[in-house]
Amino acid sequence: MLKSRMTRRRFLATTAAATTMAMPYVRGAHAAGKLSMGFWDHWVPGANNTTTALVNEWAEKEKVEVSIDYITSVGNKNLLTIAAEAQAKSGHDIFAFPTWEPQAHAKSLEPVDDIMAELLKQNGPVNPTVDYLARADGRWLAVPATVGSQIKGPCSRIDLMKKHAGIDVVAMYPAGSPPKAEAWTLDAMLKAAEACQKAGCPFGIGLGTTEDNTDTSGAIFQSFGANLVDDKGNISVKSDAVRQALDYYKKLAQFLPPDAPAWDNTSNNKWLIAGKGALIMNPPSSWAVAKRDAPQIAEQLWTHGMPAGPNGRYAPFLPYFWGIWNFSKNKPAAKSLLVRLSQRASAEKMVAASAGYDLPSFVSFTDFKTWAEEGPPKGTLYHYPNPHNHQILSVGAAPAPPRIAHQIYTQAIQTKMVVRFKQGEPMEKTLAWAESEIEGFMRT
Numbered sequence: 001m002l003k004s005r006m007t008r009r010r011f012l013a014t015t016a017a018a019t020t021m022a023m024p025y026v027r028g029a030h031a032a033g034k035l036s037m038g039f040w041d042h043w044v045p046g047a048n049n050t051t052t053a054l055v056n057e058w059a060e061k062e063k064v065e066v067s068i069d070y071i072t073s074v075g076n077k078n079l080l081t082i083a084a085e086a087q088a089k090s091g092h093d094i095f096a097f098p099t100w101e102p103q104a105h106a107k108s109l110e111p112v113d114d115i116m117a118e119l120l121k122q123n124g125p126v127n128p129t130v131d132y133l134a135r136a137d138g139r140w141l142a143v144p145a146t147v148g149s150q151i152k153g154p155c156s157r158i159d160l161m162k163k164h165a166g167i168d169v170v171a172m173y174p175a176g177s178p179p180k181a182e183a184w185t186l187d188a189m190l191k192a193a194e195a196c197q198k199a200g201c202p203f204g205i206g207l208g209t210t211e212d213n214t215d216t217s218g219a220i221f222q223s224f225g226a227n228l229v230d231d232k233g234n235i236s237v238k239s240d241a242v243r244q245a246l247d248y249y250k251k252l253a254q255f256l257p258p259d260a261p262a263w264d265n266t267s268n269n270k271w272l273i274a275g276k277g278a279l280i281m282n283p284p285s286s287w288a289v290a291k292r293d294a295p296q297i298a299e300q301l302w303t304h305g306m307p308a309g310p311n312g313r314y315a316p317f318l319p320y321f322w323g324i325w326n327f328s329k330n331k332p333a334a335k336s337l338l339v340r341l342s343q344r345a346s347a348e349k350m351v352a353a354s355a356g357y358d359l360p361s362f363v364s365f366t367d368f369k370t371w372a373e374e375g376p377p378k379g380t381l382y383h384y385p386n387p388h389n390h391q392i393l394s395v396g397a398a399p400a401p402p403r404i405a406h407q408i409y410t411q412a413i414q415t416k417m418v419v420r421f422k423q424g425e426p427m428e429k430t431l432a433w434a435e436s437e438i439e440g441f442m443r444t
Contacts (some may be wrong), residue, residue, distance in 0.1 A: 015026060034065045035333045038085075038092040040078060040148045041070040042322060042354065043285055048086050050353035051341075073098070078160035087142045087327065093269020094337065095329040096148065097321040099395060100409065102134050102141040103234045103402040109141045110324040115335050116140040119342050122364040127393050128316050130361045133402065138358050141323060143338045144361035146347045148320030150283035151359060151384060151393065152215045154307075157201070158300045158377075160278035164199040173304035174378025178373060178388045181305055186223060189307040190252055192340050195280045196278040197255040204271035204280040206263030207419050209412035213263060215316035216281045217414040221245045223309025228408055228438060229400035235442075236433040241272050243427060244310070249418040271392075273297060281316070284357050284374075284381055291376070301385045315386065317393035356381040407441040 021363045037055070042048050049069050059066040069092065071078045082101055085091030086108045102109060120126070130144045161167045167188070173179050193203045207212040221227075226245035228237050236242070253260065257271070268280040273290045275297055280286060290298035306315045322341065324334045340346060347360040360366075366385040374381045386393060396414065399406035408414070413434055421430045 031335075033333055034067075035059075035094070035337065036067045036069070036092045037337075038069050038071050038078075038081060039097040040096040040098075041072040043149065044288060045355055047147070047354045047358075050349050054341060054346050054349065054388060055337065058337055062333065064330075064334060064337075069219075071096075083403050089325075089327045091325065093330055093334045094322055094324055096145060097142055097323045098148070099133060100406040102321050102401070103136060105323075106110045106136045106141050109327045110186055110328060110331055110339070111139045111141070112143055112324065112335065113140045115339050116143060118339065118364075121263050122163070123342070123344065124364040124376075127317060127319070127363065128359045129393055129395050129398070130319055132398055133319065133395065134321055136402075142204055142321035143323070143342060145320040145322045146341075146350045146358050146360045146365075147354070149359045149361060150318055150357065151386065152212065152281050152283055152316040152318065152371070153303065153305060153384070153391075154279055155272065155282055155284070155301055155303045156279045157277070157297075158302050160196060160199075160300075161192065161200050164201065164278065165195045167192055169302045169304055170377075173302065174384045175382040180381065180391045181390070183306050183310075184305070185247060186220070186307045186309045190248070190255075192279075193252055193255040198418070201276065201278045202255060202257055204268040204277035205252070205260065206267055207253060207256065207260040207415050207422075208263040208267070209295050209415060210264045211318070212265045212268055212282065214396050214409055214412045215318065217249070217412075217418060218315045218353045218409070219306055219394070220249060220309070220312040220397075221314045221414055222250070222392075222398075223306070223311055224396055225311035227399060228397065228413065228434060229404050231399040232399070233401050233404065233442075235435055235438055238428075238431050242431065246417060246421050246427060246430065250422050253418060253422045264325065269304075272301075275343065283359075284355065284384060287380065288355050288357065295376075302377070302380050302438070305383060305386070313391040314394050315391045317395060319359075320331055356384060359385055390417045403435075404438070404441055407444075408438065411437065413437055 002400045055066055071081055087129050125146055134142045156169045160171055172181050172184055196202055205216055224241045224245040226241040230236050266281055269286040271277045272280045273294050274287050287298055287301045306313055322338050327333055347365050348368050351358050351368050356370045356374045366387040369400050371385055399410035417430050417434050
């Protein structure tokens with residue numbers, strides 16, 4: 001855990017508590033008192049500094065004493081801290097919640113309908129995935145965070161894709177212009193994967209049980225309309241769409257690295273940076289590391305959209321959220337700060353500090369200059385935030401009710417299905433296994 005603490009003007013705790021607990025949230029009101037935050041410890045060096053500066057600026061104006069703990073996700077330390085605080089009903093006032101955690105801790109979170117109403121009016125709509133993940137029983141559980149949110153779409157080698165697959169990814173996704181990707185389909189990706197594998201530079205798509213693998217399988221399943229559970233909670237594993245998705249994935253898997261079923265979240269990054277592959281599915285973190293450690297490879301990387309399937313073009317979107325515990329002692333200050341951090345100017349600074357990695361959930365925040373100007377090569381991140389609404393952003397296992405989708409996702413049911421079928425298990429036996437697993441989730 002990396003820890004950073006800041007102090008501002010002090011008030012007597014008893015006076016602060018009496019004042020803040022009685023106040024409703026009013027935009028622009030001086031919050032005062034104390035406020036503590038547990039934020040995600042960013043992968044990008046220096047990115048935390050911008051968040052710290054924004055919090056300090058707000059605290060100075062609102063006369064609040066603030067403290068920030070930056071908590072790593074390595075070893076799931078952030079998830080362990082969330083669980084411990086929820087159980088103890090004590091800890092930080094604000095916490096950064098990964099994708100599924102607001103739903104998992106809905107009963108312990110302070111509703112934020114008031115500030116979300118203001119932010120939606122001010123900034124326009126959010127991506128529908130945010131609504132799916134951050135609302136329960138008609139109320140907002142948390143505010144979408146810029147920091148940590150990401151799309152895990154394709155990052156391709158310009159040179160290798162052109163040489164071996166005959167695909168010009170820069171022309172297909174030109175910087176500053178809408179995509180010209182009508183021919184970029186799942187079938188086209190399959191042919192490209194075969195060509196690159198034969199050339200000795202296979203696509204680095206994992207079949208393991210960690211998030212990077214599950215995100216890709218979730219998007220490809222959705223591209224076929226292959227939902228394991230529908231939005232009403234009905235199991236739909238034994239559908240033609242699921243069978244089609246498995247058939248496709250089995251064909252794709254034969255062109256992936258032999259150890260793909262054992263890959264974790266670091267495997268695809270290492271594969272690309274080592275120069276072994278022509279394409280991976282990842283946010284710009286792998287490109288950022290290549291820029292530092294393997295600049296000759298970074299110069300050949302281009303982030304672009306997902307291939308389209310029979311049901312559309314889906315991309316894995318994993319938002320982070322800022323939530324307020326319902327046992328917070330300073331809810332007015334917490335809400336005031338989250339409004340400030342959700343302003344366009346604040347989000348733009350966070351995106352710049354992360355070199356384009358962070359991704360705001362407000363649709364109107366996809367035009368920041370960072371994505372158009374980052375390089376090399378210049379414009380490599382232009383299409384990362386989906387500026388032309390070219391693809392449907394979703395999360396693996398949706399549209400199942402979040403409680404069930406969370407289990408399908410964390411247990412990597414889709415990638416496990418692919419591996420079982422790839423290794424020779426009959427289709428119907430694989431489907432029966434998945435159906436049994438999901439029935440078990442519904443009983444818990």
